[in-house]
Amino acid sequence: MRNSSYFKMALTILLHSKVRSWLTIIGIVIGVGAVVGIISLSENMQKDMEDRLSEMDLTAIIISPGSSRAMMAMGPGGGGGGPSSSSEDTNLTKKDIIALRSIDGIKYIYGQISGREEVYFLGEKAELTITGVDPQVWQYASTSTAKSGRLLEPSDNYVAVIGSGVAEDVFDHEVGLNQVLTISGKSVRVVGILESEGGSTDNSIIMPIDAAVTLIEDAQPDVFDSIIVKAESMEIAETVSDDIKNKLMISRHVTEKDIDFSVSTSASMVETASEMMQSMTLFLAAIAGVSLIVGAVGIANTMFTSVMEKTREIGTMKAIGATNRDILMIFIMNSALVGLVGGILGVIAGSLMTSLFPLLGMQMMRSSMSISLSPRITVFGLFIAVAVGVISGVVPAYKASKMRPVDALRYE
Amino acid sequence: MSENIIVNSVQNNESYPLIKLDNVWKIYQMGEVEFAALKGVDLQISKGEFIVILGPSGSGKSTMMNLLGCLDLPSKGTVFLKGKDISQLSESELATIRGRMIGFIFQQFNLIPTLNTLENVMLPLEFQNADPFMSKKKATELLDLVGLSQKVNNLPSQLSGGQRQRVAIARSLAADPDIILADEPTGNLDSKTGTYILDFLYELHKKEGKTIIIVTHDTTLVRYAERVVHIKDGIVESIEDIKNN
Ligand SMILES: Nc1ncnc2c1ncn2[C@@H]1O[C@H](COP(=O)(O)OP(=O)(O)OP(=O)(O)O)[C@@H](O)[C@H]1O
Numbered sequence: 041m042r043n044s045s046y047f048k049m050a051l052t053i054l055l056h057s058k059v060r061s062w063l064t065i066i067g068i069v070i071g072v073g074a075v076v077g078i079i080s081l082s083e084n085m086q087k088d089m090e091d092r093l094s095e096m097d098l099t100a101i102i103i104s105p106g107s108s109r110a111m112m113a114m115g116p117g118g119g120g121g122g123p124s125s126s127s128e129d130t131n132l133t134k135k136d137i138i139a140l141r142s143i144d145g146i147k148y149i150y151g152q153i154s155g156r157e158e159v160y161f162l163g164e165k166a167e168l169t170i171t172g173v174d175p176q177v178w179q180y181a182s183t184s185t186a187k188s189g190r191l192l193e194p195s196d197n198y199v200a201v202i203g204s205g206v207a208e209d210v211f212d213h214e215v216g217l218n219q220v221l222t223i224s225g226k227s228v229r230v231v232g233i234l235e236s237e238g239g240s241t242d243n244s245i246i247m248p249i250d251a252a253v254t255l256i257e258d259a260q261p262d263v264f265d266s267i268i269v270k271a272e273s274m275e276i277a278e279t280v281s282d283d284i285k286n287k288l289m290i291s292r293h294v295t296e297k298d299i300d301f302s303v304s305t306s307a308s309m310v311e312t313a314s315e316m317m318q319s320m321t322l323f324l325a326a327i328a329g330v331s332l333i334v335g336a337v338g339i340a341n342t343m344f345t346s347v348m349e350k351t352r353e354i355g356t357m358k359a360i361g362a363t364n365r366d367i368l369m370i371f372i373m374n375s376a377l378v379g380l381v382g383g384i385l386g387v388i389a390g391s392l393m394t395s396l397f398p399l400l401g402m403q404m405m406r407s408s409m410s411i412s413l414s415p416r417i418t419v420f421g422l423f424i425a426v427a428v429g430v431i432s433g434v435v436p437a438y439k440a441s442k443m444r445p446v447d448a449l450r451y452e
Numbered sequence: 453m454s455e456n457i458i459v460n461s462v463q464n465n466e467s468y469p470l471i472k473l474d475n476v477w478k479i480y481q482m483g484e485v486e487f488a489a490l491k492g493v494d495l496q497i498s499k500g501e502f503i504v505i506l507g508p509s510g511s512g513k514s515t516m517m518n519l520l521g522c523l524d525l526p527s528k529g530t531v532f533l534k535g536k537d538i539s540q541l542s543e544s545e546l547a548t549i550r551g552r553m554i555g556f557i558f559q560q561f562n563l564i565p566t567l568n569t570l571e572n573v574m575l576p577l578e579f580q581n582a583d584p585f586m587s588k589k590k591a592t593e594l595l596d597l598v599g600l601s602q603k604v605n606n607l608p609s610q611l612s613g614g615q616r617q618r619v620a621i622a623r624s625l626a627a628d629p630d631i632i633l634a635d636e637p638t639g640n641l642d643s644k645t646g647t648y649i650l651d652f653l654y655e656l657h658k659k660e661g662k663t664i665i666i667v668t669h670d671t672t673l674v675r676y677a678e679r680v681v682h683i684k685d686g687i688v689e690s691i692e693d694i695k696n697n
């Protein structure tokens with residue numbers, strides 16, 4: 041029999057199959073959807089990460105309280121980061137900054153606090169991250185640039201520089217220069233709007249720390265959520281980071297065992313993030329794998345039933361000249377087609393999933409992230425589906441091909 | 453394809469009788485119990501004969517037909533097809549021989565329900581790798597011959613029993629086989645339709661010299677036969693020559 045005839049036979053079987061047998065392709069749909077979604081997610085994150093790395097200020101070092109590592113607390117601006125993971129029982133204070141002053145290779149050092157507070161603007165309310173920085177140092181240390189207005193100055197008090205997201209997207213009305221936000225009952229005037237950076241800075245409000253302390257609940261003067269250090273160059277960042285750690289361990293009287301702070305360079309944070317990303321991808325891949333296996337079992341089960349139901353037809357086909365190979369090919373092709381249909385639905389599901397990622401509020405991702413599947417991933421998804429179809433069809437098809445024509449014809 | 457060479461050599465060998473059963477036994481094993489459905493059958497069928505194999509239910513007719521049609525192999529004895537012992541042939545050689553040399557007509561019609569009339573008739577040719585265009589042409593001609601040119605796109609479920617059997621006849625003729633093997637071809641049809649089917653086969657036999665073997669318990673079919681093989685309890689009781697028609 042020709043391949044085109046196998047295909048035609050398989051297709052007619054598929055088109056005439058019962059609704060019940062269609063249900064079993066759900067497994068494959070989910071599996072392929074997951075595979076496709078995962079690949080495009082991790083590719084997008086990878087790309088995002090690379091973009092970010094290329095823009096990142098690799099001289100930045102961040103010190104956080106608690107022994108856990110700071111996670112991506114810095115945007116590419118390096119200054120106006122979001123809240124870092126900190127444990128409440130230890131604090132970073134002005135004393136720590138003083139202790140570190142003597143280290144060589146530090147260009148800038150400043151403490152920073154942050155917290156989420158309700159911000160009112162023209163009768164609307166939004167919860168936003170308020171970051172308090174040392175205005176004197178921040179204006180030089182930050183890589184952020186003002187799109188309009190200016191950065192903070194030493195004499196500033198209840199004024200703020202806002203991210204482009206806060207200016208444009210958070211409130212119905214765009215927040216402009218010199219307009220006033222109300223935070224914890226205080227009026228805060230906007231003096232600058234930052235260029236969009238794609239990081240968390242876009243959605244932050246950056247203020248002088250002395251004013252921020254009074255606005256952020258739980259904040260105390262001279263107690264920081266993190267200390268930001270800029271090394272003089274990227275090359276020495278790692279050495280400076282080690283020096284900082286050693287010096288702080290001495291000044292805070294802690295050892296490696298009971299260490300109550302952590303020091304990370306931006307480079308190391310990128311590493312941590314990509315490690316985390318990898319393990320997440322691995323986890324999702326495991327889910328995808330399991331659903332593919334479930335899908336394969338589903339298809340195999342349907343195929344076994346289908347072969348049983350078609351026993352007499354198989355007998356007839358053999359009587360009129362079908363070889364074992366013909367029967368084998370027809371059923372494998374049928375199973376491959378079932379896989380293909382599942383794959384097409386799976387790819388659709390996967391692209392829906394992918395388009396939902398940005399909505400899931402994944403902070404790591406940029407809004408500019410592409411939300412469509414690449415043709416390469418689509419083809420890969422379909423390939424997997426067909427492969428699963430073929431693999432799960434092999435045994436039932438083999439069984440069909442080995443039926444003795446007399447027995448098959450007698451089958452009731 | 454070596455099977456082609458072997459099949460061709462069988463198909464074109466005219467120096468032997470078409471089919472010869474030599475002391476053929478068929479023994480079914482059901483667990484511990486053995487049952488002999490055919491007990492030492494000897495029979496020779498020549499090219500161009502119209503033979504009716506007649507016997508009551510359970511006498512072993514279908515069993516015999518399976519052997520004549522190369523669907524099954526004997527437990528003992530030998531089935532020769534044009535001098536070739538069919539037990540010596542491989543699965544795919546037997547399949548190819550069935551496809552090219554034998555056309556089957558079943559009591560239950562056995563059409564493929566997912567294929568339409570035309571596709572059903574084309575199917576034997578497709579198994580022979582025939583050119584799709586030629587297959588379609590041939591199938592259309594045959595459907596015309598059995599008077600079903602209006603029904604080419606119907607599925608079997610959309611046809612009456614008689615129409616289905618006509619499709620089955622067209623299918624059995626598609627690969628232009630030497631032998632037509634029919635097991636109770638009229639068993640599921642009313643007598644008028646049955647007569648149409650038998651007349652049609654008789655025509656075919658007369659005009660094209662096809663070898664027709666009909667297996668039945670229906671004695672009225674005897675009138676078409678040149679020879680009647682009476683079978684009972686797995687034994688050929690008598691072979692009756694009817695030369696009067
Ligand atoms: N696969 C089988 N296993 C066991 N016994 C079988 C098998 N096939 C046939 N038989 C037995 O062999 C005997 C002959 O069966 P066969 O089907 O050849 O009869 P038949 O002459 O065609 O009858 P009918 O006219 O009812 O179709 C029966 O007794 C039947 O029970």
Ligand SMILES: [Mg+2]
Pocket residue numbers: 513514515635
């Ligand atoms: Mg029978």
